Amino acid sequence: xxxxxxxxxxxxxxxxxxxxxxxxxxxxxxxxxxxxxxxxxxxxxxxxxxxxxxxxxxxxxxxxxxxxxxxxxxxxxxxxxxxxxxxxxxxxxxxxxxxxxxxxxxxxxxxxxxxxxxxxxxxxxxxxxxxxxxxxxxxxxxxxxxxxxxxxxxxxxxxxxxxxxxxxxxxxxxxxxxxxxxxxxxxxxxxxxxxxxxxxxxxxxxxxxxxxxxxxxxxxxxxxxxxxxxxxxxxxxxxxxxxxxxxxxxxxxxxxxxxxxxxxxxxxxxxxxxxxxxxxxxxxxxxxxxxxxxxxxxxxxxxxxxxxxxxxxxxxxxxxxxxxxxxxxxxxxxxxxxxxxxxxxxxxxxxxxxxxxxx
Numbered sequence: 001x002x003x004x005x006x007x008x009x010x011x012x013x014x015x016x017x018x019x020x021x022x023x024x025x026x027x028x029x030x031x032x033x034x035x036x037x038x039x040x041x042x043x044x045x046x047x048x049x050x051x052x053x054x055x056x057x058x059x060x061x062x063x064x065x066x067x068x069x070x071x072x073x074x075x076x077x078x079x080x081x082x083x084x085x086x087x088x089x090x091x092x093x094x095x096x097x098x099x100x101x102x103x104x105x106x107x108x109x110x111x112x113x114x115x116x117x118x119x120x121x122x123x124x125x126x127x128x129x130x131x132x133x134x135x136x137x138x139x140x141x142x143x144x145x146x147x148x149x150x151x152x153x154x155x156x157x158x159x160x161x162x163x164x165x166x167x168x169x170x171x172x173x174x175x176x177x178x179x180x181x182x183x184x185x186x187x188x189x190x191x192x193x194x195x196x197x198x199x200x201x202x203x204x205x206x207x208x209x210x211x212x213x214x215x216x217x218x219x220x221x222x223x224x225x226x227x228x229x230x231x232x233x234x235x236x237x238x239x240x241x242x243x244x245x246x247x248x249x250x251x252x253x254x255x256x257x258x259x260x261x262x263x264x265x266x267x268x269x270x271x272x273x274x275x276x277x278x279x280x281x282x283x284x285x286x287x288x289x290x291x292x293x294x295x296x297x298x299x300x301x302x303x304x305x306x307x308x309x310x311x312x313x314x315x316x317x318x319x320x321x322x323x324x325x326x327x328x329x330x331x332x333x334x335x336x337x338x339x340x341x342x343x344x345x346x347x348x349x350x351x352x353x354x355x356x357x358x359x
Contacts, residue, residue: 125171
């Protein structure tokens with residue numbers, strides 16, 4: 001029997017602990033650890049998997065740190081620091097010992113250093129404000145991703161991806177360049193594979209591929225591919241907005257069935273709901289980006305989903321931010337070209353982000 005512990009953030013005052021039994025295909029809610037309000041995004045320390053960071057997605061936003069106990073529950077918050085703005089919808093620890101938090105609601109963010117104890121935040125990191133686009137648009141940074149020595153920040157409101165570089169001491173960064181995105185597309189989340197940038201666009205519900213410009217001074221990158229991720233046969237009144245993108249590399253393990261690299265992109269329907277629920281679009285990456293299929297999940301407004309990790313990435317967990325469909329675990333089948341719902345838990349109607357811990 002293989003057991004996985006899954007932690008889940010959401011719009012509540014607790015981070016949930018689930019236990020997924022992959023033999024019995026059961027998903028059980030085993031605990032809710034109290035946190036600050038609205039820990040909507042959670043992320044593990046890159047090397048110490050007992051440390052968890054979370055946002056508090058509030059008007060006065062914050063970042064928090066926790067230690068994960070052996071039973072998958074959390075300590076009380078060990079540190080809390082301001083995110084410098086309104087509505088931090090994303091946080092990620094960097095290999096530099098810093099934690100980036102992006103404030104969707106106020107167009108700014110922070111990259112906060114930690115000390116020898118990575119659960120402790122250092123004060124004094126300046127707030128980085130992103131350029132405001134022409135009215136009525138406003139800056140909406142929605143993610144941060146470390147790419148080499150840079151930090152990429154998709155800006156949903158400004159239709160660009162900012163390229164940040166260190167500017168002096170830890171926590172000090174500046175915008176050194178950008179990669180422009182199609183007007184009105186709303187770049188939300190990204191993944192990078194080599195020199196290829198894959199972007200999920202919220203407002204246009206598209207997945208694009210670009211080659212990252214080598215020069216920071218170059219803001220133009222030609223679209224290699226531009227796909228709609230919207231599933232067919234939607235009911236009248238459906239309103240689709242993309243949310244999350246995941247990359248599952250092909251496995252290097254001998255005899256593995258996962259011989260191809262795939263991208264999984266989530267749709268959110270904010271209008272008339274489809275009886276099948278929201279769909280996840282599956283794309284084969286090599287030899288070129290290609291739509292494989294849509295898989296329906298029964299979820300309402302998929303916002304959070306995460307792969308199980310390891311060389312196989314055998315499972316994917318997902319949840320909606322509306323309705324009462326709860327959390328589902330899907331198994332990657334047909335070498336990753338398909339997904340099958342194998343477990344569901346409705347004890348908590350909604351969740352917004354996940355991390356996997358394997359027992």
